[in-house]
Amino acid sequence: MASTPPLPPIARRAAGDDPYAWLQERDTDAVLDYLKAENAYQEAQLADQAELREQLFEEIKGRIRETDLSLASPWGPWLYYTRTTAGDEYARHYRCPRPADDSPTVDEQHEQLLLDPNVLAEGGFLSLGAFSISPDQQRLAYSLDTNGEETYRLYIKELSSGAITELPFEQCDGSMTWANDSQTLFFGELDDTHRPWKLYRHRLGSDIAEPVFEETDGRFFLHCYRASSERQLILLLNSKTTSEAWVLDAETPLGDFTCLAPRVEDHEYYPDHGQLEGQWTWFIRSNQAGINFALYQAADTGQVPGREQWQTLIEHRQDSMLEGVTLNARAYSLSLREGGLPIIEVHPQGAAAYRVQLPDAAYSLYISDSLEFDNPRIRLRYEALNRPAQVRQLSLADGAQVVLKETPVLGPFNADDYLSQRLWATAADGTQVPISLVQRRDTVGTATPLYLYGYGAYGESLDPWFSHARLSLLERGVAFAIAHVRGGGELGEAWYRAGKQEHKANTFSDFIACAEHLIEQQLTSPAQLVISGGSAGGLLIGAVLNQRPELFRAAIAEVPFVDVLNTMLDPDLPLTVTEYDEWGNPQEADVYARIKSYAPYENVSAQAYPAMLVIAGYNDSRVQYWEAAKWVAKLRATRTDDHLLLLKTELGAGHGGMSGRYQGLRDVALEYGFVFKVLELV
Incomplete structure (x- = not known):
């Protein structure tokens, strides 16, 4: 005799305008049942x-290479990379000495395991927030969410000894930003609505953190990051329509952040710090001249430049959205969007600008790795609906491209079989x-x-x-x-x-x-x-x-x-x-x-x-x-x-x-x- 198919659960209807509001009573037996x-x-x-x-x-x-190595990124004397292993849920993080020929070839005999999320997860949920190596490359700052609530615990690992310290702070947003002394960390705190609203400064070896900034407007999120030049720290406060940035010299982390331009409703601007024609310069992407954004520059004279000192570098374009700017000592690269497609436009120092050429009519493209600030190359990630992701190395000076890695598809696969x-x-x-x-x-x-x-x-x-x-x-x-x-x-x-x-x-x-x-x-x-x-x-x-x-x-x-x-x-x-x-x-x-x-x-x-x-x-x-x-x-x-x-x-x-x-x-x-x-x- 065939079994009776199960009946769907019918939720209790309560009185009132919202009869199912009782389902918002988290952790009660009725809701969980x-x-x-x-x-x-x-x-x-x-x-x-x-x-x-x-x-x-x-x-x-079966189509995925379960044991695989990411493309290694150089930084100083090291190459940093991840490795996935068959059967493991998460990639492990490693580094090895950088080869003398400056290739991305990994030296497995001398590699150092930095972090193994498989051990940390213990079979449960795990999300890695920050993974940040200190400027002197002696320590790793990382943060973990173990239940999916996006509230993180903060940790410091001494890479020479493997010793791990959990920092005694609650309600953290997961961000961890180093100052250049490799002793000072900045991190964000969440408010009761899960909004990053406070920035703290912590000195290694202490159990306290000093509040640095508090954002009281509930529309604004707070985020701290290192500038491309590695010489400045940037504190960005932004809502969906307005932003404000404060900056601090990364060499003087105990100083005060200075406002770059006070917030004005509906003015969005996003600063970075790099070089232009060999001079240290502020770059600011702003919508003050139009909704598609323009790019401005202001010389770094040691003083934070006021908005009146911003000079137009790339004018606002009616048919082109300026989505982002990537800085390098050799060039600045614009991430544009035209006709529904992403475009990379490179402006090399002392040479004519050019656009990256690509083979497909519809695709995804973005700068995946700007590498070190003073590097003649950057890396692009490129893929299409029928083309597996490629990491392409771009020579900034002449636009030459080399495919360094293509995500493999195991078994029978031919991109041309798909239109x-x-x-x-x-x-x-x-x-x-x-x-x-x-x-x-x-x-x-x-x-x-x-x-x-x-x-x-x-x-x-x-x-x-x-x-x-x-x-x-x-x-x-x-x-x-x-x-x-x-x-x-x-x-x-x-x-x-x-x-x-x-x-x-x-x-x-x-x-x-x-x-x-x-x-x-x-x-x-x-x-x-x-x-x-x-x-x-x-x-x-x-x-x-x-x-x-x-x-x-x-x-x-x-x-x-x-x-x-x-x-x-x-x-x-x-x-x-x-x-x-x-x-x-x-x-x-x-x-x-x-x-x-x-x-x-x-x-x-x-x-x-x-x-x-x-x-x-x-x-x-x-x-x-x-x-x-x-x-x-x-x-x-x-x-x-x-x-x-x-x-x-x-x-x-x-x-x-x-x-x-x-x-x-x-x-x-x-x-x-x-x-x-x-x-x-x-």
Whole structure:
């Protein structure tokens, strides 16, 4: 006799405007019992996939070189690198003497193990925050989060003896910044809303830390870092729309930080310190001349230059977003974005500027390692949807490139077997929205299952990236696409602003337009279309499911920001106040109405929804676990369909999910198994 399939958990509905608010009562038996019941239901519903999930796990793992060495980075007399070993969840950190020929060749006979996270994790969650070698290279400062809450413990390791000291400080943000005396450390403290708000100075050998700076405005985060020149320490205070920087000579760490330019609302600027034509110079990337940023320089005369002393080095460009600047004694390099693509423009000292040339039409590119300040080369990371990541060495003087390392794909793989394309959908207001698409060449010309991913917030750019795991989709005939919707940064600052605050609805309509375009072009069909997004991308998924559920067969939402209205109404929650610049403050009546009009939790209605898999992290400090739990509870009580609706809460993880690399692969296998089940591909 066949066993009776398990019934889904039905959450208790309480009285009041928010009947599932009781799920916010963390650590109570009622909440934990409900989350565990949902986990058990999810496991039971996917129990028939146990063999497939194991097959997927082994398949994905089989493409990855489990024992591998990172490309070593030179610093002074040493090369620093990591090594992954088969069976280990985390990479180990090493160094070895630098070869006389200045090659990146590792000397395994004389290598020194610096840190082994596999031992530190003890089988549980582990996130390494800071990993910072002191300027004299005698000590390692590192920080650890052992539960996913993104609160860190601080440690100092003496590299000559191996002795480890845990620093006696609580509520640390994980940052650790050395001064040049290799005895003074700066670190940040979190406030009650999990915001880095205080900077402390600590001298090795003492049990105390001196408060250096306190940021009282809840919109602003505090961050301290070393300038490219290694001669200055920079304290950056920034909200989503405004920034302010304070600087301190790294040789005099007991001195006071000096403000570079007092904050002015909506003025963002980001300083660094380097050389221009052989002279020490401040470089400042600022939006004072336009939203796409310009680059300014001010001579380092020993005094901190006022804003009136900034001189234009690179003018504001209407068609080009200046996203970042990398400094080197031999050149400064601009990270630009034009037409939805990243571009590196190099300005060598005493020579004409040039742009880095690349082989693909749609790709991801960024400067991965500027190496030492006085080095004639930098390293670029380059990849595409069908091309594994490469580390390319760039000669700054002439632009010559050498591929130093390509991430291997074990087993049968040929990049040319996959077609990578850039498509354009037309949004409701006529805006052209880019889509990046990859599929197996032998599926071109037919409607295929398609996995569509989106994010669309904070100005973040989803540049096309390669994935070993994704090959398991592509090989089963599933195409993969990224919708580069407004709210992201793919087409510059204006693209971001057109998808935030009062324009947030564009993010959702853009995604729907991308889905409709893929269907109209007969690349897929509603019965074959799966959508996915995480965090703010989970908000996107929740919103479009309420608006157009019939367009999709299935949806995956990871740590989804779906209870956005209630979260933004609670200033005591982590991140809420600083998020006002992104979403608005719902204490204002018009903002309240606007957010309520699209908030996924509020807008669940009595209609048929596609199959859904929702993932949450119980220790997530960015998107609280209850957002997903409340959303699923309301969906269960309201929807009119009987499609799969599954909630998995990682009870020992945070915003990024489980921390180990094999644990991460098993999470992917679970999601892909869900996709194949719903699409009836297995």
